[in-house]
Amino acid sequence: MADIARIDPHDDAALRAWFGVEQASIRADRPQALSRTYAALATAVRHPSPYVDRPLLAAVEGGATVGVAEVELTTQDNLHLAELAIHVHPDHRRRGIGRALHDAAEEIRRAAGRSTVVGELLVADGNDDPAGMAFARALGFGSVHQEEHLVLPLPVDPAGLPPPPAVTAYEIVIWRDRCPDEHVAAFCAMRTQMGRDVPVGEVAYEPPVIDEERLRSSEERTRRAYHRIVAAARRREDGEMAGYSVVFLAHDDHEALQDDTLVMPDHRGHRLGLRLKLATLEVLGREHPDRRMLHTWSDRENHAMYRTNVAIGYRRAEVLHEMQREDPS
Structure with missing residues (x-):
């Protein structure tokens, strides 16, 4: 089973591996996704906002990063709230890695005293059975707002x-x-x-x-x-x-x-x-x-x-x- 640990954002190899899994997960499910670049991720975690704490978790197996999670905790407002994103590499799904990352993120969330968790789930047009939705619902999440992603x-x-x-x-x-x-x-x-x-x-x-x-x-x-x-x-x-x-x-x-x-x-x-x-x-x-x-x-x-x-x-x-x-x- 993969080991779950918080990564050092200044460790370039670890951060690039983290980013690689995030991008592989996004591209596998969402062909027209707009996702952040490596520079945007590095900026967010190496030059952090005074208003947000952003722990990054990685699931590592055999020296390879196979899943990642990001927890976002605002520090001056919405102190009841935690934002969560989880990605598992397409080659390592349905092995419990996503749930293990969720459970590790839950420890961070509870330690911060947050009572509500939110996350974004984007479903590509034509995908009538999104695995991400089933995963989120199995963890007790419900869809409370919808928007359309539009492209030009x-x-x-x-x-x-x-x-x-x-x-x-x-x-x-x-x-x-x-x-x-x-x-x-x-x-x-x-x-x-x-x-x-x-x-x-x-x-x-x-x-x-x-x-x-x-x-x-x-x-x-x-x-x-x-x-x-x-x-x-x-x-x-x-x-x-x-x-x-x-x-x-x-x-x-x-x-x-x-x-x-x-x-x-x-x-x-x-x-x-x-x-x-x-x-x-x-x-x-x-x-x-x-x-x-x-x-x-x-x-x-x-x-x-x-x-x-x-x-x-x-x-x-x-x-x-x-x-x-x-x-x-």
């Missing part, structure tokens, strides 16, 4: 895009990896609002307040592994920020992630979400022509944003299930 092949032909809304009352402001000082307060307010507005179903999660310290810490760490494009809408008459959209581009990949897009409540109804997404697409095509696929996630219940994504040309590749289990009270 790049480059995009501008002729196939919907025309930008003619909204002259707003201008688009673009920045890259670091928010300009004059926009920090407004950007933090919008980021906080995004956390409150994004659908989470029954996930037992309370969105944190984003302040300048948290924003700057995130920017500093993110730029080690990603480029960032931010488009923000600003009302011309008074300079009030009305919304934003963010795209992340890993330094060592040809994929891109369309992350948050938000329009603030008082500014909705002007199709600013579409305008913001088109603005990031324009910068993406001009500055990063090597990218081949743009990924995003959308809840069908978020009707306006889902319609916007469909109009741009996204199509569904997977369904994301937020799996959750709570200790008995």
Whole structure:
């Protein structure tokens, strides 16, 4: 049976072996997955956020890593919550390795005093009997929220895009990896609002307040592994920020992630979400022509944003299930 141990993130051989198993597991099940790069993993665990502890576990058998687990424990908010991801190499599945990793992660979770565990399970379109779902349900997890993973092949032909809304009352402001000082307060307010507005179903999660310290810490760490494009809408008459959209581009990949897009409540109804997404697409095509696929996630219940994504040309590749289990009270 495999030995389960916490790995040293500064041990490059161990971390690369860990990453290799994660990627082999993902690619075996999800042909259109967007997964992090090695640089992104190394950044997360070698330059840790002051807001998150992230233990990594490895199952090692005969000197080879055959399974991995990641536990994420926030340190300043949601102190009831632990996030868990488990991957077993396709050649070593159905041998109890996943359950052994789960049990080792449970020791970490209980020691941290966390009562709720959540994890993401992505199911590729056409997979009617996902083994990961059966595994999660056997461990007592239930699906408490679903989103669709949507993909858009790049480059995009501008002729196939919907025309930008003619909204002259707003201008688009673009920045890259670091928010300009004059926009920090407004950007933090919008980021906080995004956390409150994004659908989470029954996930037992309370969105944190984003302040300048948290924003700057995130920017500093993110730029080690990603480029960032931010488009923000600003009302011309008074300079009030009305919304934003963010795209992340890993330094060592040809994929891109369309992350948050938000329009603030008082500014909705002007199709600013579409305008913001088109603005990031324009910068993406001009500055990063090597990218081949743009990924995003959308809840069908978020009707306006889902319609916007469909109009741009996204199509569904997977369904994301937020799996959750709570200790008995």
